[in-house]
Amino acid sequence: MSATGLLSGTQKGMSNVFWESVKIALDALVSNKLRSILTMLGIIIGVGAVIAMVSIGMGVRDQVQNSIASLGSNLIIVTPGAASTSGVRQAAGTNTTLTLKDAQAMSREIAGIGAVAPSVGKQYQLVAGNMNWTTSIQGTTPEFLEVRNLSVQSGSFITNDDIETRNRVAVIGSTVAESLFVNSINPVGQQVRIGNAPFTVIGILASKGQSAGGQDQDDMVIIPITTAQERMMGIDYVQTISVQAASSEVVDDVQEGITTLLRSRHGITGDKADDFTVRNLASVMATAQETTATITMLLGSIAAISLLVGGIGIMNIMLVSVTERTREIGIRKALGARYANILMQFLIEAVVIGVIGGVIGIVVGISSSYIISSFAGWNTVITSMPILVSFGFSVGIGLFFGLYPARKAALLNPIDALRYE
Structure with missing residues (x-):
């Protein structure tokens, strides 16, 4: 026989031995169905939990990203007051440092700015006929529509004339419209009272849905900023200035320009701390x-503990199996089975448990993700990575925790094994 034929025969023999070992392993598992199922349960729960938890974490990530993106593109947020350091609150009054003139100076003096929208906000009760609703009132400028990526569903938005004349006009979100105006009444042109002041509804905003934090983005009313400051709140400062950069390439330059301009306007020199905070959504997005x-990793790690518990279960049951089959091992060794044959036999049994448990766990995890999404209303995202990683771990755990029992079986003395009762 040639060397090639001898090699081919050897490979076929090894293949036959392997599949024979797989068949024996499956027969052993089937003959002890309940024990096998209970052994796999830890692997099934572990793989399913990892897939479900990671899908929840990735769903939260996508929801947060979409919520931030819905605020507007290339957005920079300027707020009054210095940022807190080590949890220390700033002195009283630091939240009144921005004015409408600051916003106008930004628009006029800083290159690369697309739009600037100062705003103030406060909760008020709205009344229309016999209906009432409490919501957030945003006093702002016409640029708010562009900066915050909003659109008008019907009617019109506030104008610069409304700002100059301090008109009592309001643009309402779809949630407010549905809550105050029933029986298919068109809200445009209708009168509402905000606090005790009458306002005319001139438009309805297109729906944007919920934010990542579960806040209804359609539950708000927009009025001219001068009307809000002078006729409603009695203030002369603004609470937020939203700035839209002309492009993503100039966001950092615009942010630096805003900081320089405000320090100059507020008389801040040297190493004195800013009395304002400038953030762009890129940094907010990165932080989010x-x-x-981190949350996804934490959820996945907690769920992965079940895989470790499942591996301990595999080791336990394989040790029991070795004890039960001591005489069988002795007979096989007496008939010529070598160390590698016995070792492979028990390793295959442990790996088969991990593989079957992993496959069932994948089905359980994907099904759980869909069930959570359907009944809890949470956004879940299923990707191939956690499925492959968790399945790989289930197989690896079966191999790792099956190694000690398999080695113990392979090292048994055939004479002692045959005498075992």
């Missing part, structure tokens, strides 16, 4: 991604 990634 880092946070949600």
